[in-house]
Amino acid sequence: MAEMIRGLKLVLLGRTGIGKSASGNTILGRQAFKSSKSSASVTRDVAVESGTVCGRWVSVYDTPGLFHTELSDGEIQQIYESVLQRCESGLCVFLLVIKADRFTGKERRAVEKIEELLGDQRLKNTWILFTGGDELEDENMTIEEYINLSEPLKRVVQKYDQRYHVFNNKMKGPSEQARLLLVEIMQRLKGTSAFSLPSRRIVLLGKTGVGKSAAGNTILGQREFLSKMRMSSVTSECSVAHTTVSGRSVSVVDTPGLFDTLMRLEEIMTEIARSVYLSSPGPHAFLIVFPVNMRFTEHERQVPQQIEMMFGQDVLKYSLILFTHGDLLEEESVKDLIEGNWRHLVQQCGGRYHVFNNKDLNNREQVNDLLLKIDTMIEQNGGGHYSNQMFEDAQRFRQEEEEQRQKEEEERKQQVEKEMQERIEKVRKETEERIRAEMEACRFRSRLDRYEENRKREEKDGCVCS
Incomplete structure (x- = not known):
């Protein structure tokens, strides 16, 4: 595994109002996503923001929250499926966001729904990201102590092989907690072939x-x-x-x-x-x-x-x-x-x-x-x-263009030949008409000459008789 992970994709998943957008801002160290305390989801579609975090290029995907949203379950599922397709290539980690307050039935249902959407294979690439770290600090409680308060939550964390992290999203600007999250992810990825960096083919x-x-x-x-x-x-x-x-x-x-x-x-x-x-x-x-x-x-x-x-x-x-x-x-x-x-x-x-x-x-x-x-x-x-298909399409389009060009060239040649034939025919007709006219004029002059000769002969004969 390389020391530096490049092109890392982090997908934030969870129910509405638990701090997904705020967590994205914490990771990127800036106000990249719109975030507010609301029971209604602020994010209605997938929002993607990227930046360099601790020397690594990171793209963060903020998704609409499950439940308490204006989107139907079918619409949310379509959005999730589109995100999963975009993450098929490259290094991708899913962050299941859970707020560190009470792990209620609603939270459990949200976790189960996300697990169903992700499937078993992607769950191996999933971390739990707890928000509300500031409230834990106020209560002088560690995240481990909070997890141990709830048997269902303990089972969830065990299911994810202790892959979890906690954020205090009230801290502004670049923070150590974002670096620690990436270091934790990197350490977990070392030695596993599931997260090999994507190959690149260059021309x-x-x-x-x-x-x-x-x-x-x-x-x-x-x-x-x-x-x-x-x-x-x-x-x-x-x-x-x-x-x-x-x-x-x-x-x-x-x-x-x-x-x-x-x-x-x-x-x-x-x-x-x-x-x-x-x-x-x-x-x-x-x-x-x-x-x-x-x-x-x-x-x-x-x-x-x-x-x-x-x-x-x-x-x-x-x-x-x-x-x-x-x-x-x-x-x-x-x-x-x-x-x-x-x-x-x-x-x-x-x-x-x-x-x-x-x-x-x-x-x-x-x-x-x-x-x-x-x-x-x-x-x-x-x-x-x-893709090869794009190239074949381009070649086919180029061939069609060439065939169209040759067709237009042939039509142009035929048009030129037609116009040439028409001009030749016109000249031929004009020439024939001119020749006929000249011949007619010649015959007219010949008849006129004979008439004149006859007239002169008749006048001469008349003079001789007298």
Whole structure:
């Protein structure tokens, strides 16, 4: 198990009015969720807020409370099922929130209902989070003493193998109790395969010579891909390599350069398309690589269009701009760099970008930060990855577009030929009419000439007779 858990999801569950939203605020150290003392549920839908807690990226899911809510049991069950689906991938822990006052029949029914919704397998990933720690302090009572007051509560805690924690939600700002909760979770997770960190499949895209192969080596922490500074592409076909980064399996696919002058466009597109299948069932992230010192030209502007043409419009939802040669930034920050010509390109990828110094293979923090951003992107996409089906849909759409273009081109050619034939026919008719008119005029002049000759002959003969 890695020392640092990244992309941890915490799902708050429980009945109305026991402090779920306030607990989410305590975990994140800020007023992320609306919280009030009320018997009616403040949360009507799932609210998700994220942040860094003690060096770990944490996403907190606040759910509507069971009972005393305007939502029906059926609506609540649908909401819970949608949350459970979103937590299928990645590291997810469920926090069953119980207020440390009286463990009544209502509390027991809420616990039973949540256990029914979660199922046996997810209960292994569930902790009890007691709220009302401030009231226990006022009564000079420990949480263990409170648990021992109720035999039903003791049985519940035993069922969860003593996985419990207590919060005083009146404490504002970042607190030690949130750190202790994460440490407790981490300690419990060590040594169990049920909580392995999610694997990540990454595809590198970009022009020739931008440092794709070097970036792949940086992610892997070793020189797996051939990397040289040259204008012609070192990589002529896709290649894949695997490693373990911070406790998770990571695969990286290196691809030929876009606009490579040594390969035909059809060859480049066909080869890059293989990257989806090499990362089957589909990549979690496409890293579009640019050096920080590259001049922004029309070619750079066309890169996202080329990628969209190959992989479809959805591809940029799974894309992140990776700037290489971070060691050359010197006094200029990457934000200053992006505010220039690169801003629109970064915005096309949802504002996501990262910077690598490929000369420092031992700097694993830059790789962990990249994986953290990929985790966040996946979370924003509702989980999952770019799939083979998306690629096949994009290819089919592209083929249909090409067929439509060819059809329109054929229709245009036929229209041109038709117009040409019509013009030829018109010229032919006009020519024939002109020739007929000229011939008619010629015959008329011939008859006129004969008439004139006859007239002159008759006049001459008349003169001779007299």
